[in-house]
Amino acid sequence: MKINAIVALGMASLLLGCQSSENLSADVQATKSEPVMSVADSAHNARNSLDWSGTYQGTLPCADCEGIEVSLTLNQDGTYQLIRNYVGEVSGQFTSQDRFHWDERGSVVILSGEEAPNQFFVGENVLFMLDRQGQRINGQLADLYRLIKQ
Incomplete structure (x- = not known):
């Protein structure tokens, strides 16, 4: 009787073990589905997420x-004032x-009425x-081509 109980218990364990690997195999296949593509959130860009209006200053090469001292003011109404002071x-x-x-994309401002280069990438306070x-x-010289918000 003990032998029958042990055999029955062994068979049950064997059956549960087989069933478990089938489920595991199905879970692994489900996990191997196509990769998820991350999409940039177009609702969040410099134009609508940053406090971009204000005056930016710096000295450009x-x-x-000797350098060009620049002061660029961007206004909420879409106007700007650009002051360039050539030093030397x-x-x-x-x-x-x-x-x-x-x-x-809402991340670059383009100054009308100015010859190229007339574009600025807008970052946090820069x-x-x-x-x-x-x-x-x-x-x-890449670090010199930036204007800092005042």
């Missing part, structure tokens, strides 16, 4: 002067005012000047 031998101050618009193709400037 200059090929034939070729000195002079230039002021321009016009409208700006955002790129389709503007990064972009090159003529609208790309971030790379290289040793």
Whole structure:
């Protein structure tokens, strides 16, 4: 009688073990489904998520002067004021005012009425000047092409 109970218990364990691996195999296959693609949240961008309006200042590199002191004010109504002060031998101050618009992603402002480079990537309390193709400037001087919010 003890032998029958042991055999029955062994058979039950064996059956449960087999059933368990079938479920495990099904779970593994379910886990191996197609990868999940992460999609950028277009509802959150610099235009609607950051406090971007205000005055940004910095000194940009200059090929034939000591630098260009820049003050750029972006207003909530879509207008800007750009003041450039050339420092050194070729000195002079230039002021321009016009409208700006955002790129389709809402992360770059484009200054109307200005020749390229006239685009700035908007970050948290900083503007990064972009090159003529609208790309971030790379290289040793890359950190100098930014304006800090005042």
